[in-house]
Amino acid sequence: MKNEQSRHVCIVGAGITGLATAYALQQAGHRVTVIERATQPAAGASGGNGAQLSYSYVQPLADPGIWKMLPKLLLEKDSPLQFRPQIDPQQWSWGLRFLGACNRQTSQNSTRKLLTLAAQSRVAFEAALQREALHCDHHTPGKLVLYATQQGLDDAARQVRLQATLGGATQRIVNAAEVARLEPALAAYSTRIAGAVYTPSESAADCRMLCEQLSALLGKRGAALHYGAQVLTYDVRGGAIQSLRTSAGDQIHADDFVLATGWESAEQARRLGVHIPVYPLKGYSITVDAAQALRASPHAAPDISVTDTARKVVFARLGARVRVAGMVEIVGRDTGIEPGRITSLADSTREVFPQLPQHGDLRPWTGMRPATPTGLPITGRQPGGPRNLWMQTGHGALGLTLAFGSATELLRQMMNQA
Known part of the structure; x- marks a missing residue:
């Protein structure tokens, strides 16, 4: 279904958090582009993780x-x-x-927030499983x-x-x-x-199987998937990212950019003026x-x-x-x-x-x-960065558990900004 305020969103990273985010955005009617430097999805921490949904x-x-x-x-x-x-x-x-x-106070606060996000994630993931008949063991x-x-x-x-x-x-x-x-x-x-x-x-x-099926669904439904393409530069003007250029020679323009590159997100974010504890x-x-x-x-x-x-x-x-x-x-x-x-x-x-x-x-x-030091993932815009840059990272060992909840949260934030 098309959204009257449909936007073009470019997601950098094709692990479970990036692909779940791309899926949620596409389901909401937005145009999606995914960029991944590896030649296949789930090439990083998603590929052989513990497989538990905690x-x-x-x-x-x-x-x-x-x-x-x-x-x-x-x-x-x-x-x-x-x-x-x-x-x-x-x-x-x-x-x-x-x-x-x-310390006890921080741990309890993190536990409370993680439980809330995990519950949201379970609802979103199980809805996608039923809707798409996903086969991922x-x-x-x-x-x-x-x-x-x-x-x-x-x-x-x-x-x-x-x-x-x-x-x-x-x-x-x-x-x-x-x-x-x-x-x-x-x-x-x-x-x-x-x-x-x-x-x-x-x-x-099986997180790898899930990522492969999400990637196939996204492509079948019109998403532009750029595998084997590393982001080289961002064109930032007027406080916003106008486009990015990849190692494959593509220059990709979009309304919003999501950085979902796992452990490398901190270094990549610093290039854009954002400092995150990942x-x-x-x-x-x-x-x-x-x-x-x-x-x-x-x-x-x-x-x-x-x-x-x-x-x-x-x-x-x-x-x-x-x-x-x-x-x-x-x-x-x-x-x-x-x-x-x-x-x-x-x-x-x-x-x-x-x-x-x-x-x-x-x-x-x-x-x-x-x-992150507290165990809480980082989802959304961050101080110091371009106004159309969104972070989706820091999930630690709970990436598979929290991915769909974080995707729902990022979509909510984008819609509120719009």
Whole structure:
């Protein structure tokens, strides 16, 4: 349907946040152009992420509990959190702001806002799933967040109580025996944990498949898709972006420009006079082919999504595959795959789900998650920038969860300005 105030919007970035935004704008009747320097969608952090849609358990990384964990997390060789100091003012500035956000008031405020955005995102995403019959291995198996110690479980119970007061979905604390009953694939591992937070309503989906289908829909419905094209320059005059030029030689004029380039958005925004606190948190994943193991035993792989807080690793079933993802590395712009991290994910898989195969192509992947110190994404116009520049970044590990809600929010802001 056409909007009487239809605008031409150019979105830079074809990860899940960029494509969800493009989809929302196109659905509202706007003309859309998407520019992506890679040759296909989901080439960055969306390509091999943890696959969990964590609508109801959105506790930000910046939490007061981080202080007592910090020495262990930073000093142990195999710690799931690693900090590699760089001669980089942005890294130190981000790190100090992150530590400043590790207090109860900020954490609770971020949790409240993330829950609201996640609820909006769920409505928008599930409407798109139904409307478009999208095939991305989406299912709603629920989620178990495992805690190794009673102290950790008690802390989690406080977070569950907080989220209940903020309108979060139904969750409950379950002991180790009930974990094994809910998810038989965890029967052996359940003896090594104190319990878990169980959320029956949580979902999972293959983000790469979703991005590919959104891109195809956008193109079919008239969007101009420029893959393999890097933005070289912006023409800014009169306080607004008039056009941009790409490495493919195209000069693209538009009414509005959306920067959805993930961890690189901060550097690109600075070129346009905008300063945003976004820094890359590097993560890894492997994808285990569980088809043969499932033929031998229906409980070889989990049906329910699992987050192991001690290991900082998540497990999500995608058809006959299991996505295993985790780690947080604050290591600057190093996008290489560290073999030791892949080995660690394989070891975690063997420990938690011993019936899954430990051989074959594990499809090792790494991605740079664009994070803000508080965990809250940045959506909309920012001080100091051109009046028609909109940011869509900073979603951290919740990009898939929050993308459609952020898209709805950006559309609302644009309409209010119009």
